[in-house]
Amino acid sequence: MSFEVGEAVRTSSANPAGHNRLPRYLRGKRGRVVALRGFFPLADLRAEGRGDVAEMLYTVAFDAAEIWDTSAEPHETIHADLWESYLALC
Amino acid sequence: MRFAEHEHHHQSATPMAQRVSALIARIEAVGMTSDAEISDVLERFLASASPANGAKLVARAWVEPAFKALLLEDASAALERLAIDMSHWAPVRLQAVENSALLHNVIVCTLCSCYPIALLGPPPTWYKSEAYRSRVVREPRAMLAEFGVTLGSGVEVRVWDSTAELRYIVVPERPVGTDGWTQERLASLITRDALIGVARPSLQVAGAGADP
Secondary structure, three states: OOOOOOOEEEEOOOOOOOOOOOOHHHOOOEEEEEEEEEEEEOHHHHOOOOOOOEEEEEEEEEEHHHHHHHHOOOOEEEEEEEEHHHEEEO | OOHHHHHHOOOOOOHHHHHHHHHHHHHHHOOOOOHHHHHHHHHHHHHOOOHHHHHHHHHHHHHOHHHHHHHHHOHHHHHHHOOOOOOOOOOOEEEEEEOEOOEEEEEEOOOOOOOOHHHHOOOOHHHHOHHHHHHHHHOHHHHHHHOOOOOOOOOEEEEEEOOOOEEEEEEOOOOOOOOOOOHHHHHOOOOHHHHHOOOOOOOOOOOOOOOO
16 A cells, blocks of 8 residues: 555554554554655564565654644644555545 | 753663673674674764764755755755765665744654764764653653744744654754855854754854854
């Protein structure tokens, strides 16, 4: 499943046992794709010596309120670089 | 006490340093590497790693609009123009993000301490601290105020969490009153902290901007 700039996505809620680059505070959150960064080896597999499998990397923007709810500061967005398998359309 | 000073007092002989030493001892014991080899790799890498590189990059962007456009569009190509090599053991690429009167960017690595070492030098202790890494995403305005950067309510804050193999550098706003300055003089205003996004270039920086 690939995504385009502007599309709304939701991050995975999975809690994998091994290495993973989806920070816990961004799990299961809604954001929007702001850039496609090209193919990068998926860190999850690379860290465990399971080879280099290239996957599209997306920069996803999250409104702070989506993450911190009423504790969020105004007018803040958090951007993170996330591999395709961390994301689904929402 | 400002945030950076406060953090500095807390971190010495950390459990992490002890764990790294133990790990190095084990891999040396089985002959995977040697102390000399590790020192050699680190020395070669760190010899050229300096915030002077980042400052040079941004100073040129300030005076050459075409170079700034290239830096924001394809930072790796801009680095090649200046013959700066940021590759090391990982296939990392650079992304530049530009501040304006209505937008302030700040970088962090909430998972560890990723940042473009070749352009900024080794990361400061506070950048690696759990306090910075957790607070800058949760309350960036409060955090930045502790660094001395106060932002108006109309300014958007963008926090860039370097979770993958992309490294970020902030292109701060050029201070007013610097018309006609050379790139070298402009570069003297651009600090590591400004390139992270926790400071603004200022004519008040001690010793900065002096005529050569």
